[in-house]
Amino acid sequence: MASKVTGWVVFACITALYVYMVVAAVGNLTQLPVMASQLGLGLNATGWFWLWFGVGLPVIGYLIALLVGRRRRGGSRLLLLATGLAVVAAVQLEVSLVVPPTSFFV
């Protein structure tokens, strides 16, 4: 019973981090164009692509982790979700470092 509760708590924590990533990405998606227009700039296709990429990546990572682990026991499933989270975080960090934000604007 205790291990079940712990498992669900860990699951909730990992899911919360996924949700945070989506929320933050949606924040970027909605706020960055506003800021750009205030500066008299517009977003180009590259900018829109990377903004939507940020929203979609955590969702896709979460779904893949669930899909791969759908026939596994609880521990393996949690491990997969954690791995997915770490990979998504790494790719996001990668994008933020490799793609210069100045290339987003027209």
Next chain:
Amino acid sequence: MVNENDRSARESSIASGWTVEGQPEAAPAKVRAADEAGDPRPDEDGAPERRELSSGALVLLGLIGGVYLLYTYVWFSWANAASVANAAVVETSGSLGGVLQQLVFWVAPCAPALWFVSVLVLCRGQRVWRMTVWLALGLLVLVPLPMFGGMF
């Protein structure tokens, strides 16, 4: 009757045809069937007879693991840089988001280690080439591209 017996599975047909004398035999047959059905389950759960890795596979695992370790170090340094840069921003607007963002930054360096452990756990008792394919995929996905920042 004969046709019916042929159509149905042989074991059960014998058992049903020989209702009186065959019953003692039917019980062990059931046990055997249960055993056969029961065996694959622990295999899938990952606690089968232990199949030892060949020395070649061990060397391969060690090599790939070394590359993963290298990846971890590089990701760690990048996460450190990102979190320091982000901390400067967060100081002006202290919030839950800042804490979560820091968490996400520090989860990133765990990606190679988690991937490696996941592959080892999930491919336990399976063929070595499957494990190798998954590990190679991890090497591709987790390449720390910022390391080659000068090329972009």
